[in-house]
Amino acid sequence: MESSSASRYTTVADVARLAQVSKAQAARALGGYGAVSDEVRSRVLAAAETLQYHPNELARSMNTGRSKTIGVVVGDIENPYFSLAMRGIYDTSKAGGFDVILINTGEDLATEIDAVNVLLDKRVDGMIVAPVTRSSSTHLNRVVDSGRPVVLLDRKLPSLPVDSVVAEMxxxxxxxxxxxxxxxxxxxxxxxxxxxxxxxxxxxxxxxxxxxxxxxxxxxxxxxxxxxxxxxxxxxxxxxxxxxxxxxxxxxxxxxxxxxxxxxxxxxxxxxxxxxxxxxxxxxxxxxxxxxxxxxxxxxxxxxxxxxxxQPVYDQGVAAAAILLRRIGGDRSEPEHLALPSRLIRRGSVAPVGSAVVGASA
Amino acid sequence: MESSSASRYTTVADVARLAQVSKAQAARALGGYGAVSDEVRSRVLAAAETLQYHPNELARSMNTGRSKTIGVVVGDIENPYFSLAMRGIYDTSKAGGFDVILINTGEDLATEIDAVNVLLDKRVDGMIVAPVTRSSSTHLNRVVDSGRPVVLLDRKLPSLPVDSVVAEMxxxxxxxxxxxxxxxxxxxxxxxxxxxxxxxxxxxxxxxxxxxxxxxxxxxxxxxxxxxxxxxxxxxxxxxxxxxxxxxxxxxxxxxxxxxxxxxxxxxxxxxxxxxxxxxxxxxxxxxxxxxxxxxxxxxxxxxxxxxxxQPVYDQGVAAAAILLRRIGGDRSEPEHLALPSRLIRRGSVAPVGSAVVGASA
DNA sequence: GCCTAGAATGAGACCGGACTCACACGGGTT
DNA sequence: AACCCGTGTGAGTCCGGTCTCATTCTAGGC
CATH class of the missing domain: 3.40.50.2300 (Response regulator)
Known part of the structure; x- marks a missing residue:
């Protein structure tokens, strides 16, 4: 009795059946690879259209090994620093065709370790981590070992041979x-x-x-x-x-x-x-x-x-994502350590010491 | 020549081999289901430990049909409203064991439609959407049809029979x-x-x-x-x-x-x-x-x-996530429309009209 | 007119888990 | 001694794609 039919998704097999071709041919037409006759292609595409076919990304990821998704681990998304950096990461990733999974650690090391594992288990193609201060790097080593690229944001870990993007401080x-x-x-x-x-x-x-x-x-x-x-x-x-x-x-x-x-x-x-x-x-x-x-x-x-x-926060996000995407693309060169220039903006909150003490308290 | 061995992940099969049991037994011991003798369990667990086994969430999701992930679609994560709401969503989802995929639309309808489709294709268990103003709801109907729950944030769409959480305005x-x-x-x-x-x-x-x-x-x-x-x-x-x-x-x-x-x-x-x-x-x-x-x-x-x-922004996030999790849990009751109370905080920027015009300009 | 390269196609393996099914084994019944 | 039930177990299927492989069909070359 449990629940009413959970409206199954249409699969390639369904499309193939309607188009009267084999599953393999349908997959080829849909995926745009291999050799497919125009006749078959149009029939398959039409069938996909009528059936409202959408490929299951999970299944696709599983045997391509790539999920077109990157993970981002930050301390606190509510902090404007991170939300702006996130925006930079997001814009860049998206332009490269990658989705973003966000994980918030609350600046807690245990949560960060967990977060990294979750992302790895979800088979992200790479990740950007703003590591908790004073964190050890063993959990990040697991990522490195897995062969997936990591880019550190706002922090570098000397023991870890990965790219990092920080603001010059x-x-x-x-x-x-x-x-x-x-x-x-x-x-x-x-x-x-x-x-x-x-x-x-x-x-x-x-x-x-x-x-x-x-x-x-x-x-x-x-x-x-x-x-x-x-x-x-x-x-x-x-x-x-x-x-x-x-x-x-x-x-x-x-x-x-x-x-x-x-x-x-x-x-x-x-x-x-x-x-x-x-x-x-x-x-x-x-x-x-x-x-x-x-x-x-x-x-x-x-x-x-x-x-x-x-600090160029947005740009840090952009740079981190750009490097990550390059790594995902296969770049195996030496780790890069980027330090983006920051600048002092003098306004009115700094004045000569004791400037107004006498006049004001009198 | 392409690339050096992409260090394959250890699978249940690997663990089973090392523990000298069948794949099925290993899976049972690892997954904590079915009947497994203490002897086998400990052997499997030990093997998993030495091999650093981590289950592939993609594979798991694929045949359970649930990904333990929810999607969130917002207009602009850089906007404090959204980042704070996101925090509420995040905290609540996490407490319920769900990960969060964030998608930013830049307040663009086409992007929003795309975002919703991506999330659906990634088989999220549900989603929270802060719809672009004046958006139509056809793309959200696809979600409803798929049987996955959606909760609208900061906006309700009369034509769409789904839960919504807004601030009383x-x-x-x-x-x-x-x-x-x-x-x-x-x-x-x-x-x-x-x-x-x-x-x-x-x-x-x-x-x-x-x-x-x-x-x-x-x-x-x-x-x-x-x-x-x-x-x-x-x-x-x-x-x-x-x-x-x-x-x-x-x-x-x-x-x-x-x-x-x-x-x-x-x-x-x-x-x-x-x-x-x-x-x-x-x-x-x-x-x-x-x-x-x-x-x-x-x-x-x-x-x-x-x-x-x-407005109770964080609470809106919490409420939206709570409702979503309840729906994912199987709640099929009538759509709920929550309006959280807002309040006026009188400070100094509102004064009687013309209050200081004469004195100040003189 | 025969041979062959290549396009077009279908069958099926495979990814890595979850899960079903059939079966073996042991103790308790009657 | 025949029977039953529950635990333990391995073989194998399934999820929904991708991709390999073998096969058929067709056009071009000699």
């Missing part, structure tokens, strides 16, 4: 920090969601290979060149994981030797930090200067407009 | 408009990206069934009740398609009888409108009041904070 972070130093900021706070398991930041903590490490390296170089000690006590990791962003911001702007400038590692952090600053009635840039990584449409519309480091 | 739009009228705004501009092929808006233009129609209905009711004529000349459709948003805003705030309040139909439009207003040095709310549909984190951080209509 060290140089632009150096520039951004110099900008802050030029304005007199030596107490620069940095807030990142990088998960290091709650360990406190110290100058020689190994954070692995990721954008945050690069940014901190650029920052350090600027401080070193200016001969100013890097304010390690103001560099806070685990934001939004171990620690609330609001608390972190509070801690930075209060205390005996507070930060005079705050750098937000991404737009999600920036939003929460700005909200907290507003709640605490800390004015930007009068009381504290503010800089964020990632350029979003709203950044320039705030009062004051926010100074940002703009 | 008429009532909240009524409230928002009353709020504007209460503040003395009778010249209210409305900017929407709804594509009507460049036709100008008139009060009796049929826009089909979609959120914009609902909003305009709520708006009209408020105007009717206040006995004020609906300013049809200020209602502009096709924003970002036929017309540039900047030009539209310019047109609204200039002219002999300009708008005193502007309503942006979504956050993307709002962002561009705000940028244009800033360029034109039109102050909010002194020169013009502003209201947008969709609540985003930055809205409350602007100066002044933006008054918005908040």
């Amino acid at each position: 060290r140089q632009v972070s150096y520039e951004a920090t110099r900008h802050l130093l030029d304005e007199g900021h030596t107490r620069v706070g940095y807030i990142s969601s990088l998960d290091v398991g709650g360990v406190e930041f110290t100058v020689d903590l190994d954070l692995g290979t990721n954008p945050v490490t690069e940014r901190l390296a650029g920052m350090r170089r600027a401080f070193d060149e200016a001969d100013v000690p890097l304010p390690a006590d103001l560099i806070r990791l685990g934001a939004g994981k171990q620690y609330s962003i609001g608390d972190l911001v509070q801690a930075l702007v209060t205390g005996p030797d507070p930060a005079t400038a705050i750098v937000a590692s991404d737009s999600v952090i920036a939003l929460e930090a700005l909200a907290e600053l507003q709640r605490a009635e800390v004015r930007i840039p009068d009381d504290v200067s503010f800089l964020m990584f990632d350029e979003l449409p709203w950044a320039g519309l705030m009062t004051p407009p926010i100074t940002v480091v703009a | 008429r009532q909240v739009s009524y409230e928002a408009t009353r709020h504007l009228l209460d503040e003395g705004h009778t010249r209210v501009g409305y900017i929407s990206s709804l594509d009507v092929g460049g036709v100008e808006f008139t009060v009796d233009l049929d826009l089909g069934t979609n959120p914009v129609t609902e909003r305009l209905a709520g708006m009209r009711r408020a105007f009717d009740e206040a006995d004020v004529p609906l300013p049809a000349d200020l209602i502009r459709l096709g924003a970002g398609k036929q017309y540039s948003i900047g030009d539209l805003v310019q047109a609204l705030v200039t002219g002999p009888d300009p708008a005193t309040a502007i309503v942006a139909s979504d956050s993307v439009i709002a962002l561009e409108a705000l940028a244009e207003l800033q360029r034109a040095e039109v102050r909010i709310p002194d020169d013009v009041s502003f209201l947008m549909f969709d609540e985003l984190p930055w809205a409350g951080l602007m100066t002044p904070p933006i008054t918005v209509v908040a």
